[in-house]
Amino acid sequence: MREAARLRKETKIMPVRNKRTELLAPAGSLASVIAAVNAGADAIYMGGRKFGARAFAESAMAEDEDMVLEAIRYCHLFGVRLYMTINILFKDTELPELRAYMEPYYKAGVDGLIVQDLGAARLLHAWFPDLEIHGSTQLTLTGVPGAKLIKSMGMCRAVLSRELSLAEIKKVHVEAGIELEVFIHGAMCYSYSGACFMSSLLGGRSGNRGRCAGTCRLCYETAGKKGYYLSMKDMQTIEMLPELIAAGAYSMKIEGRMKSPLYTAGVVSVYRKYLDLAMKDPEHYKVDPADLAVLREIYDRGGTTSYFKQHNGAGMIAVKEKPFRAVNEAVTGEIRRKYLDQNRTIPLNAEMFLTPGLPAKLVLKDADGLSVTCETEAPVEAASSRPMSVRELAAQIGKTGGTAFAIKDTRVELNGEVFIPLSKINQLRRAALEQYTEAKLETTRRKQKPTKAE
Secondary structure, X not given: OHHHHHHHHHOOOOOOOOOOOEEEEEOOOHHHHHHHHXXXXXXXXXXXXXXXXXXXXXXXXXXXXXXXXXXXXXXXXXXXXXXXEEOOOOOOXXXXXXXXXXXHHHHHOOOEEEEOOHHHHHHHHHHOOOOEEEEOHHHOOOOHHHHHHHHHOOOOEEXXXXXXXXXXXXXXXXXXXXXXXXXXXXXXXXXXXXXXXXXXXXXXOOXXXXXXXXXXXXXXXXXXXXXXXXXXOEEEOHHHHHHHHHHOOOEEEEOOOOOOHHHHHHHHHHHHHHHHHHHHOHHHOOOOHHHHHHHHHHXXXXXXXOOOOOOOOHHHEEEOOOOOOOOOHHHHHHHHHHHHOOOXXXXXXXXXEEOEOOEEEEEEEOOOOOEEEEEEEEEXXXXXXXXXXXXXXXXXXXXXXXXXXXXXXXXXXXXXXXXXXXXXXXXXXHHHHHHHHHHHHHOOOOOOOOOOOO
C-alpha cells in the first residue's frame, strides 16, 4: 500500500459532494436496480427506452412500462442516486424529441445524465440547468484538456476512459477540478471506449448508437491458429481501491448493464465491503481470497487491473475460450438468499393514539426525522365486551410484510377501553405508509419547470 500512501501525500484533494466515495452500480432491469440497492450501492446508472449505449438492455426495450420512473422512485426511497444514460451520438432529426423525452425523468428527480454527444449536452444544460450532466466515457476523456472542456460546458463529472494509469487519473484530479468517475470492474473494450468502428464496419451495428455486436469477442484465425485475440480479460481492481481513492477517483463504477441481477448483487456486495474498508483504514487494507473467489464465480473472463499500472500487454487478452465449469451453488445461492430473495427495508418508528369517540391516529417517523400523521375517518368505538390490548394493536401495526418498510418500535397510547376492527388498522397502516412514501419522494421531485429552448 506504499503507492496509495504516496498518492495521498502528493495529491491535493478536491472537494466532493460528501466524504463517502460513491459506489456506482449498473442496471438493465428493475430487478437489477433492486439487487443493487439491496447490496449497498450508493448510485445506479441505467438507460431508458431511447438514446442509451446499451440498446439491448431490458430497460431499453420497456415500451409498455417505463421502469426508469419506477427505478427513480425505488432508489430515492432508500437515498440512492440514479443517473440516466443518454450516451449515444445523436442524429439531427432526433434532437427535437430529446427535451420531451427527458421531462418526465427530470420532474421525477433523476439525479444526473451521462452524455456523449456535446451538442445534446449543451441543449440539456440549457433546458435543465439544475440537472447534473456527466461526460460519458465514450467521449474518450483521457486528460486534463478534455476534462476542462466538458467542465466549461457545464458538466460536473468526467467519466474517464478505462485506458488511463493511476498517475494520469491523479493529474486530471489535481489540474482539472472536476469530479471523476472511474471504472473498477467488468468488461473492457479492445479499443478506446466509444471509439471502435469494428462492429459498425462488419455488421452495420454502431457502438456509438448503442448497438455494438461485440465483434472483438469472436474467435479469429491468424497464421493458421485460432484464438480470441481481441477479447479483453475483465477488469478487477478490488485490491487497488485505496490507490484509486488516493489518485482522486470519487465514483467507483462497475460495468454490466447487460448482466443479471445475480451478477449485480454479487459484485456490488463485495465492492461495498472493501470500499468501506478502504475508506476507513487504507493502511491495513487486505482482500480475503474467499471474496476474490466470489467475484470469479459470478462472472469470469480472466482478470486484469486494466491500464492502471501497465500501458498494455498480451496478459490483458483472453486468447483462449473460458473452459466450462459447474456453477458453485453454495456461492450463488448465498447471494440469492441475501440480496435477491429478500429486499432492503426502511426502519420506521410508530406511535398510535386511540381514544373512544375520536379518530385513531398513527404517526410514522424515520431516523432522519421525517414524520407523517394519518387518521381514520370514523371515530374509535368504546369496547362493549373485550377491549383491545396494547400488545394486540402493536402487533397489527407492525405487519408490513411485502413492503419497503419495517416497523422497529411501536408505542400505543390507549385512553380508555376501545375497539377497532383489524381491517381498519390495516387500512390506517397502509395509508400512513403511502403518505410517508409520498413525503419522502416529494423531497427529491423537481417543482420548477424546464427553461425554454434557445
